[in-house]
Amino acid sequence: MENIKIQKYEDLLLKNGLKRTGARLQVLDVLSNRNSATSQPYLENIIGKAIDRVTLYRILKTFEEKGIIHRILDNQGTANYAICSNSCTAHNHHDEHVHFNCNNCLKVYCLAETKIPPLKMPAGFEVYSMNLIVSGICKDCKQHTN
Amino acid sequence: MENIKIQKYEDLLLKNGLKRTGARLQVLDVLSNRNSATSQPYLENIIGKAIDRVTLYRILKTFEEKGIIHRILDNQGTANYAICSNSCTAHNHHDEHVHFNCNNCLKVYCLAETKIPPLKMPAGFEVYSMNLIVSGICKDCKQHTN
DNA sequence: TTCGTAACACAACATTGTTGCAATTAATAA
DNA sequence: TTATTAATTGCAACAATGTTGTGTTACGAA
Numbered sequence: 547m548e549n550i551k552i553q554k555y556e557d558l559l560l561k562n563g564l565k566r567t568g569a570r571l572q573v574l575d576v577l578s579n580r581n582s583a584t585s586q587p588y589l590e591n592i593i594g595k596a597i598d599r600v601t602l603y604r605i606l607k608t609f610e611e612k613g614i615i616h617r618i619l620d621n622q623g624t625a626n627y628a629i630c631s632n633s634c635t636a637h638n639h640h641d642e643h644v645h646f647n648c649n650n651c652l653k654v655y656c657l658a659e660t661k662i663p664p665l666k667m668p669a670g671f672e673v674y675s676m677n678l679i680v681s682g683i684c685k686d687c688k689q690h691t692n
Numbered sequence: 693m694e695n696i697k698i699q700k701y702e703d704l705l706l707k708n709g710l711k712r713t714g715a716r717l718q719v720l721d722v723l724s725n726r727n728s729a730t731s732q733p734y735l736e737n738i739i740g741k742a743i744d745r746v747t748l749y750r751i752l753k754t755f756e757e758k759g760i761i762h763r764i765l766d767n768q769g770t771a772n773y774a775i776c777s778n779s780c781t782a783h784n785h786h787d788e789h790v791h792f793n794c795n796n797c798l799k800v801y802c803l804a805e806t807k808i809p810p811l812k813m814p815a816g817f818e819v820y821s822m823n824l825i826v827s828g829i830c831k832d833c834k835q836h837t838n
Numbered sequence: 839t840t841c842g843t844a845a846c847a848c849a850a851c852a853t854t855g856t857t858g859c860a861a862t863t864a865a866t867a868a
Numbered sequence: 869t870t871a872t873t874a875a876t877t878g879c880a881a882c883a884a885t886g887t888t889g890t891g892t893t894a895c896g897a898a
Contacts, residue, residue: 565864565875586854598878603855605876621823623769623885625854646817657817662824663809670831671792671803677767678808678824685816711844711895732885744847749886751845769854771885 551575562612569597573605574614574629583618583626583645583654618654620647621681626654642676648684655684697721708758715743719751720760720775729764729772729791729800764800766793767827772800788822794830801830 555574556566564570572593577584586606593602606627609615618626644660647653662678701720702712710716718739723730732752739748752773755761764772790806793799808824 567864567876569877590854599854600856600879601877619765619767619769621765623765623771625769644811644813646813649820655817657814660811660813663811665790665806665809665824665826667790667792667806667826668803670834671801671826672829672834673826674795674828676824676826678811678822680811680813680817680819680822682820683818688816688818713845713894715846736885745885746848746887747846 551578558614562614564608564612569593569601570605570609572596573602573609577615577627577629581655583628583656585620585652585654586625586627589627618645618656618679620652620654621649621679622652624652628654628656631658644678644680646680646682646684648687649681650683650687653684654679697724704760708760710754710758715739715747716751716755718742719748719755723761723773723775727801729774729802731766731798731800732771732773735773764791764802764825766798766800767795767825768798770798774800774802777804790824790826792826792828792830794833795827796829796833799830800825 552571555571555578558574559566559570573589576589576592589606590599590602597605606615606617606625610617610627613630615627616630618628620626642662644657644662646655646657648655657680662676665673665676667673698717701717701724704720705712705716719735722735722738735752736745736748743751752761752763752771756763756773759776761773762776764774766772788808790803790808792801792803794801803826808822811819811822813819
């Protein structure tokens with residue numbers, strides 16, 4: 547891990563009142579260096595040898611509560627995690643962008659620029675948040691299968 | 693179960709090349725008589741005494757593959773099942789309506805009339821299907837808490 | 839009635855989530 | 869720097885759900 551990155555992670559932890567620990571830095575580093583959301587199995591596979599499974603579970607839970615990351619359930623119900631944009635806070639997640647779940651590689655992409663269009667709901671339902679997952683074939687897989 | 697309903701269920705099974713069995717009729721009956729999608733735990737709780745858990749699992753799996761029901765994962769990742777509209781078939785699910793997950797009673801509603809609005813996707817992503825889950829407070833819960 | 843296949847029950851195991859508790863570690867005050 | 873305290877971690881244990889294999893049962897066709 548480069549020092550400049552570590553500094554960034556430390557700031558993030560500090561800002562949220564969390565102690566700087568090796569485990570947390572590792573998780574942040576893995577999540578930061580990927581171009582798609584990271585699945586729980588993948589995380590456990592990579593980090594699980596160094597960090598206990600329960601610790602990983604609690605780190606992810608804490609991060610999500612603090613608004614550091616957000617969780618996306620893919621079409622199989624597998625948890626995927628991605629770093630939140632800067633504007634996210636514990637009480638005001640700005641993660642209502644669209645997610646894309648590739649049927650081939652199973653990756654989950656955050657389409658940060660693609661917002662969920664406004665929706666006309668039936669009367670009586672009070673909307674708090676929305677969660678749109680688009681399924682199909684991602685950029686990478688389309689190219690590789692051509 | 694009323695005879696007229698049983699007849700309907702039998703037709704549905706027959707149409708999909710499935711044998712008429714007590715277990716399947718029971719599942720169809722439970723799913724048909726509810727105004728929201730039915731969660732796996734609920735199903736298991738109600739039917740699980742009469743039908744083995746694995747049998748229930750396989751029935752649901754078969755039904756989903758045949759397009760008789762569709763599965764909705766709620767915000768906790770719990771599987772919920774609902775009867776498909778008539779226009780569904782195994783290879784052409786017409787279930788791209790919106791689902792509503794109540795934060796209070798945790799029920800999942802199929803908002804059959806609320807369609808997902810068209811979306812502008814980034815280049816390179818090929819869309820097969822979309823899945824929109826809206827969270828909030830449902831009709832019933834709003835009334836009961838007032 | 840017999841035969842073949844589909845459906846079922848039961849056993850067993852995998853994965854993920856979850857809690858409690860004791861041991862350890864990081865932040866900070868002295 | 870050291871001591872203190874609260875947060876963090878590891879381990880054990882368990883729950884829920886998904887999943888597969890296998891032997892048995894039941895149903896429909898010949």
